[in-house]
Amino acid sequence: MLKDHDLQYLKEWLSMQQPHTIADELIRVDSAGMALVFRLLDKGKALAVFEELDPADQQEILAGMRDRAFRELVEGMDPDDRARLIDEVPAKVAKRVLAGLSPHERQMTAALLGYPEDSVGRRMTPQVVALHRNLSVAEALDVIRTKGASAETVYTLAVVDDGRRLIGVASLRDLVTAPTDWRVGDIAETEYVSARATDDAEYAARLMRDANLLDLPIVDSEGRLLGFLTIDDAVELIEAADTEDAYRQSGSEPLGGLYLLATIRLLASRRAPWLMLLFIAAIMTINVLDFFEENLAEVTALALFIPMITGTGGNTGSQSATSVVRALALGDIRPRDLPLVLWREARVGALLGVALAIVGIGIATFFADFQLAIVVAISLLVVCTWAAIVGGCMPLLAKKLGIDPAVVSAPMVATLVDATGLIIYFLTARAVLGI
Amino acid sequence: MLKDHDLQYLKEWLSMQQPHTIADELIRVDSAGMALVFRLLDKGKALAVFEELDPADQQEILAGMRDRAFRELVEGMDPDDRARLIDEVPAKVAKRVLAGLSPHERQMTAALLGYPEDSVGRRMTPQVVALHRNLSVAEALDVIRTKGASAETVYTLAVVDDGRRLIGVASLRDLVTAPTDWRVGDIAETEYVSARATDDAEYAARLMRDANLLDLPIVDSEGRLLGFLTIDDAVELIEAADTEDAYRQSGSEPLGGLYLLATIRLLASRRAPWLMLLFIAAIMTINVLDFFEENLAEVTALALFIPMITGTGGNTGSQSATSVVRALALGDIRPRDLPLVLWREARVGALLGVALAIVGIGIATFFADFQLAIVVAISLLVVCTWAAIVGGCMPLLAKKLGIDPAVVSAPMVATLVDATGLIIYFLTARAVLGI
Structure with missing residues (x-):
């Protein structure tokens, strides 16, 4: 409708829609379109739509507004929504918002902004009966x-x-x-x-x-x-907390906005730090393989099962880590349950390891020989148990240290278990094959 | 208090606590203790506590109750809570619940149970004004x-x-x-x-x-x-939906209950199917390595970087998959956005790949030589781009096919990218090293 300049029809459509529907569509148009649509809304609805938007979009709309409309809009906002806006926009815009307020509203907003970030004081409404x-x-x-x-x-x-x-x-x-x-x-x-x-x-x-x-x-x-x-x-x-956990669990920082609106640079910058850290940590695997290179040269078939063993360790560890991170988020377990979790995960890991070892013997016998299959089976059993323990305990340790347990992500557990899994694999090979 | 048989004190404590606090403590005691605590509560509070519990715990309490108390309790429940209970207990218990109801309450519950599973009809309350x-x-x-x-x-x-x-x-x-x-x-x-x-x-x-x-x-x-x-x-x-997504994203089925109360068998049975499936899928990596075994025997140093390259591919893919799964859950993107997501993820993957390739050249030169470092760098760039595309597009394809996008888990993307990553790595090695 914006493209066709059919403003009359657009105005009618806007009058019939719910504020949250309008907000959903609004974030998909450009700034000029946003400002235009906004002017077509009646005052009450404009405020309702505005309060549905993210601070980033709110800022964009405010930037295109004249002083009087600007003041009316921020004056009409709920104090908690206003505090959030001021929190997330550049200092210059924040100043303009505060300057536009009546003394009463300014005081209420200032009070909220006095509480620590992430505290409930910032998000409460003071306007109660x-x-x-x-x-x-x-x-x-x-x-x-x-x-x-x-x-x-x-x-x-x-x-x-x-x-x-x-x-x-x-x-x-x-x-x-x-x-x-x-x-x-x-x-x-x-x-x-x-x-x-x-x-x-x-x-x-x-x-x-x-x-x-x-x-x-x-x-x-x-x-x-x-x-x-x-x-x-x-x-x-x-x-928002669940979204943050989901992102962290995949080794990435949360976007803090809509996926489709984020720039490529922003997407990459949220993922790069963890990815780079894990990449550097993966040097451990090179060290381990370097150390066992002679064994690998002697029995090249050993290399065949490297991705399978490290991959399985990573998968088992990520399952454990996720169970524990989610249970922590929901308050089902507490850091002091660590010994209990360790013992549970050790048994679950061993049980899964036995099942995989049995299947693994068949696979490895087919691709190599029975002796190597024994090596693969023992390694799978030990790696699964170890990965489950690491995945289950690390989030609890993080929480004890005051770190968000969700940073103990699937990729982090996988990377940590990769190197230790390789050590377990080669030591088993040395013992069983006598190399 | 239960252990000390200090019932007077326990009764006082119960009268002072909120129903949700009592429910939280109740699930940590055994069945006999549960039944005892329950008898100490006055009727109104007993009902409030009962409605806070999961169907599994509710069933345990009902099992220990006499007919009259049983009937009173289920008659007092909200129809939607009752429908949930009947839904999740064995048929025999469900029958007993329905038989204990007055005709009016039974009719309301039966109406709710007539709606499809997972539909809002099952979860609504018919008791409105x-x-x-x-x-x-x-x-x-x-x-x-x-x-x-x-x-x-x-x-x-x-x-x-x-x-x-x-x-x-x-x-x-x-x-x-x-x-x-x-x-x-x-x-x-x-x-x-x-x-x-x-x-x-x-x-x-x-x-x-x-x-x-x-x-x-x-x-x-x-x-x-x-x-x-x-x-x-x-x-x-x-x-519950966020919990289900979190579990699926780590390649595991949701527990449907509290982590600490689940048996080891239950924990293992939720993780085993995906773990086994991914383990079988990992045979692809053995096939690939088997195919390139001669190249590996010729240049054993190639093996050094296998875990690093497959691991990085898995990490990049899991980041993309999680962004897209979460955006789908929140309604920020739709399946028809597939081309857009593909193009975005390809660019993000390439950007991350370039950064990793630069660092990778240094690392690989240190552990091997410059020629191999070029192989590693090119592989990292291609694998990252490919992994980001796979991770970003697969959840959307799953959704289009009517499958829960969250089953496109970090482990699944990692396993799929492992085999293709190895192919990319060895083909690059053949081309650059001329082997």
């Missing part, structure tokens, strides 16, 4: 009607005391069904789940999922209410 | 007060016509803030997002995330309201 414990249900509903419009949610209501300390949580559902003369303090749930503003954002998001909450109250170190983490932000945090 | 469009806001609030107790959510309200066809969605927030004499039909949002009961559950969950919804209305083929998918179930679906 707090009800004093002594209010009656009828008074509380009045407060919700008047203050509710500017709050991000009215379904979870914080119940506070005189010092704005959180003492309970009430749901709008409870409020609507309760007798109107009851006190809010009486219907509030006082055994609630909450998080500190300095807590890790991903931890808070997974806590919400475990406790099936729509909103998680966020408090300061003295228990005073600061805001809520809402479920839509929690879902986004969980998805 | 439907408001006729002609109701006034005051009447609607009365309906919510009376019917709301048995509904899973009252924050999203379905607005229907005489034929129970969904014509809009209203939020409790809008209802509470609207003048009481307005009609529900007037405040309902008629441009809403919905899904069919037969739609894929993961698709519906990601749709909810994109549209930032708390509840997604589910309709039949004629647009009649059937129920809602609620956000807590959507989060669970997304997490």
Whole structure:
């Protein structure tokens, strides 16, 4: 439609679509098109579409805007979305955003930006409804009607005391069904789940999922209410964490944006560091082969099974590493379970090794001879057990050292197991073949 | 506490904890302990804890229960949770569950079980509040007060016509803030997002995330309201899908339960099929090396760089596969983007290949000679490009064929690229070294 300059039709189409659908299409057009489409939207919808976009796309739209429209847009944003935008754009743009704000909105945004990166304080919304414990249900509903419009949610209501300390949580559902003369303090749930503003954002998001909450109250170190983490932000945090883990698990840094929009340079730069590191680490395999070169020259058939043995070790290790990384992410295991995991993986690895060794004997006898087949079988058994232990334990060790366990990727385990697998293979060959 | 038989203290502890915390601890004790703890909980909390558990654990608890307690428990469950339980337990237990239900609850559960596996119909809750469009806001609030107790959510309200066809969605927030004499039909949002009961559950969950919804209305083929998918179930679906992808990406089938509770046999059985398949596929590498054995015997130094070249190919391919699998899962790319992805990955692979080739020349010159270094460098460049293309395109081809793209795992790409990488390496060696 943009290409045909059919603006009337485009405007109609825009008025019928959901903000997230428009945002999805918007990121596929160029900057000029983006700015044009944006001007065709009515103000409320423009804001909704804008909030669906990534900070990078938001920046592009802001760059093409006049001062007045710019100010209106950033003033209308939710404080947590605005904090994220400011966090990720260049300092110059961030300054322009802050300068355009009213004092009240600027103060709210500045407060969020004061919390550590990756903390839930950065992602919470301060615009919540707090009800004093002594209010009656009828008074509380009045407060919700008047203050509710500017709050991000009215379904979870914080119940506070005189010092704005959180003492309970009430749901709008409870409020609507309760007798109107009851006190809010009486219907509030006082055994609630909450998080500190300095807590890790991903931890808070997974806590919400475990406790099936729509909103998680966020408090300061003295228990005073600061805001809520809402479920839509929690879902986004969980998805982003899973994406990061998926990338790290393949030995790559996350893109932080859409695959199809990333430049070739960006894609390569996210993959190059790990790839280069693993490449350098692969020098170990050259060293090992160099060391055993005489044996290899004596029995060239030994070379036939090198990729099969290193490959199988890599595969087994990557299976173990992934099980453990995912279980850590979901909170199913903790670093102190290390001995348990080691013992489990050793047995799983040995079991898989036995199965592969049996098949391996047949294959190696066919391509070489029975003696070499024995070497291959023993090596497979030992390599599988070893790879499973390495793959299972390394993520736990990383976590203990404060490193993201997901960096213990399939490629990293494979590279580490390659060299040791070769040593196991050649030592077995020396012992069995007597070379 | 269980070990010390301090039941009084245990009971107190249980009364203070959140259901999800109790469920977390419960799965770590044996069956006898589970049954005991369960009896100590009051009825409402017992149900809440029970609904937090996996079907496997639920089954264990049910097995130890008397008929009356059993019936009370399953009768109290939400229909969607109950359908999941019946789905995953043996037929005999499923029968006992259905037999224990009241006709009304049995009918609701049977309706959910009628939808295809993995469809959103299985995971929706039928217990929603439907408001006729002609109701006034005051009447609607009365309906919510009376019917709301048995509904899973009252924050999203379905607005229907005489034929129970969904014509809009209203939020409790809008209802509470609207003048009481307005009609529900007037405040309902008629441009809403919905899904069919037969739609894929993961698709519906990601749709909810994109549209930032708390509840997604589910309709039949004629647009009649059937129920809602609620956000807590959507989060669970997304997490489960991400877990499945993570496992598949490492060449393993998902466990479907907690890592620490799985038996060694179960762990091995989830990993063995792919591992064995890839092991058999690795015969290709033996064939290739067998074919080039004379060249290898002539220049034994060629063997030195085999693990480095196959390993680097595997790493590059696994990076590409993961980027594409994740982008597919998040809906950022579609199968028809194949040519685009191919062209992007080819350039990224070549760029990475050039960088590795430069470093590779130095390494290979050090361990062998400059001529062999040229062979290594050319091979690295070609293998990287090829691996990135294979890794990037295979998930898209799988999706086109209706296969889960995540089965195109890092180990699978690595194994496929191993054999072709060796062919590239030896052909380059023949050409450059003239052997």
